[in-house]
Amino acid sequence: MFRFNLLILIALLTLTVSCSSTNTEEAELYTEIAATNSKAEISEIEQEVIDVVNDYRISKGLNTLQFSTVAYSYATDHNNYMIDAGKISHDNFGKRSSNLSLETNSEYVSENLGKDFYNADQILEAWINSPTHKKVMEGDVNYTAVSVTADDNGVLYFTQIFFK
Numbered sequence: 001m002f003r004f005n006l007l008i009l010i011a012l013l014t015l016t017v018s019c020s021s022t023n024t025e026e027a028e029l030y031t032e033i034a035a036t037n038s039k040a041e042i043s044e045i046e047q048e049v050i051d052v053v054n055d056y057r058i059s060k061g062l063n064t065l066q067f068s069t070v071a072y073s074y075a076t077d078h079n080n081y082m083i084d085a086g087k088i089s090h091d092n093f094g095k096r097s098s099n100l101s102l103e104t105n106s107e108y109v110s111e112n113l114g115k116d117f118y119n120a121d122q123i124l125e126a127w128i129n130s131p132t133h134k135k136v137m138e139g140d141v142n143y144t145a146v147s148v149t150a151d152d153n154g155v156l157y158f159t160q161i162f163f164k
Contacts, residue, residue, distance in 0.1 A: 040069040040145075048120035049146045049160065053137055056124060065144040065162070070103050072145035075111075075159040079149035082157050088115045096161075104143070106163040110136045114158035123158050140164060 042050075054064040074096050082088055090113065097109040112133045117123040127133035139162055146160040 040072045045148045046146050049123060052120045052124045060138060068143040068145050071161040074100055075145050075147035075161050078159045079147045079157045083151045088113050109163040110139060112136050112160045116155060136162060
């Protein structure tokens with residue numbers, strides 16, 4: 001009887017450990033899917049900005065960044081906010097960062113902004129020439145999204161979000 005109870009106890013412990021591991025793996029998979037879901041359709045210039053930033057990161061020996069639709073939504077919303085305000089700003093970054101962190105289970109969020117540039121190479125050069133923006137681009141991050149939105153006068157606003 002003791003041996004039978006011991007076998008049942010071992011079987012239950014094995015089952016409990018296996019379930020815990022599976023739940024953790026499922027949670028990690030869900031986080032990965034939430035962070036990188038690539039169903040958003042982005043414009044040519046948005047893809048070009050992601051490409052030039054990734055090329056720059058590769059040239060510095062850094063990893064390339066995966067696109068995130070969750071971050072794209074926040075970047076687009078922020079561009080619309082800046083256009084409505086008529087100025088470039090990091091207003092509400094704390095709230096944006098916090099919400100993105102909750103949705104993607106990220107531990108770090110940063111962003112770069114720009115205005116009055118007309119292509120990906122121009123915005124990249126501006127960010128490289130700014131120590132703060134350069135540091136953000138070279139950060140220890142895995143995911144990104146960039147939104148490029150024109151105001152009524154054709155002025156382009158750029159928001160690129162980075163996170164890990």
